[in-house]
Amino acid sequence: MSGKKPCIPAESEDLLHGNRRDFLKKTSFLTAMALTPGTVVKAAEEQWDEKIAGVFEKVSLHIDVNGVKHTLSVEPRVTLLDLLREQLKLTGTKKGCDRGQCGACTVHVNGVRVNSCLSLAVTNEGKKITTIEGLANGNELHPMQEAFIEHDGFQCGYCTSGQIMSAVACINEGHAGSEAEIREYMSGNICRCGAYPNIVNAIQAVKQGGQS
Amino acid sequence: MNQFQYVRPAQVPGATKAITNGANTQFLAGGTNLIDLMKMGVVAPEKLVDINNLPLKKIEGNAGGISIGALASNTEVAEHPLIKANYPLLALAINAGASPQLRNMATVGGNLMQRTRCPYFFDTAMPCNKRMPGSGCGALEGYNRMHALFGASDKCIAVNPSDMNVALTALDATVHVSGVKGKRAIKISDFHRLPGQHPELDNTLQKGELITSVDLPASPFNKNVHYLKVRDRTSYAFALVSAAVALNIENNTIQGARLAMGGVAHKPWRLTETEAFLKGKPVSLDVFKQAAQIAMQGAKAYEHNKFKLTLAPNTLLQALKTASGLKA
Structure with missing residues (x-):
């Protein structure tokens, strides 16, 4: 088991994937509009544009992972598991079934074990997460x-x-x-x-x- | 998973208002069921109202009974000293369900709202009147090993998967809810529905209503209780059949009985006729055998769940024996 690794901040992850993500967002938005032309008129009438923007908005998240405090910006649909693996690059926590049936993604939230695959990252605002990377004390294994x-x-x-x-x-x-x-x-x-x-x-x- | 709006109100009125304003909006508590369903594409809310910051976590004794906040986790309830002392049946049932990790996340309110585990409900390529009203019931003529014995309809034969709900039903819980039109209390027996012509409705909550607490009355059933869950593996599986038994025994006579079964109906299946039969009877194997037969009146099996016609009365009989301490 390796010790604590430096974490890549959210911004650099966005730099890596920003273009693709922006493209997907724009195309899905345009596709939705193309499929339902009536909604454009209705959205204007009822000022839905703010709500639609809300769907694409990222939410700020303050989270302590293995003693390191992070201020991140995440989409609401990102799970704690994907946040750990994809955004913080802490790949020690594994994705097995991704449905809460196998336990491979188990981490501690405020000292309590949970399935990180069924927890949206944004619901962990202000919480302390411990992953397998945070268990060892330096080079001394737990x-x-x-x-x-x-x-x-x-x-x-x-x-x-x-x-x-x-x-x-x-x-x-x-x-x-x-x-x-x-x-x-x-x-x-x-x-x-x-x-x-x-x-x-x-x-x-x-x-x-x-x-x- | 589809994109959605996310809001995190701090008080109950803000949460209920957020629901009624949205077309396809859902409350998010522990997420152990909802996030799974969203990943599978079974449900696709446009907006989630995260209720985890609402002040609904308290478990406290009240006049003779107990009030359990809707956001208390399943673990917190099962480990609470008052629950263990006065409502051991509830602790047994909760601990029979899911895994420790899931029980740490899942809330009492969320457990009441848990959707069926019918595979046709989960598989979006299959017909299911609960997921898509009017599409038909895949289980009726399909693989229906896990399905209902009681109270099903030609539209749906799915079962409620919860263990906690079975114990709450036996213990006469009251579900307190809050909505934009005000607060109301729903008896647990009136909370979950039978499928009838509208299997898409699991319960009798109105749009925007939020469960705030589950209350239990004072209970004499703190000693002779048992929750027996029969499943395909020893732990961490949904019930084929389960039985919640609470007996009040004095001088070898049953003063009162509270019984419910799980895994056999669209709602936790309270056995009121069997309870009436047991009242005043002595603790004996013969009495319990008769009780188990009475419990099965009206049972109807399908192609693959006929074994439940034998398993269900046997499960109830064994639970009655264990709860009463009968050695036979």
């Missing part, structure tokens, strides 16, 4: 990261970021009292390689070690 290596808690590794974020929360919540409880409270994280027994072992080891 005890759960050490335990996953020690107990071979993964094969392909795609679900691992989410598993580890969920595992840390599972202990913090007080739901790691037994193997059965761990399995129940880790059920939101799917591992298609089937590393479940080793994941449970890793969590039990951290729990018994009194670290989380």
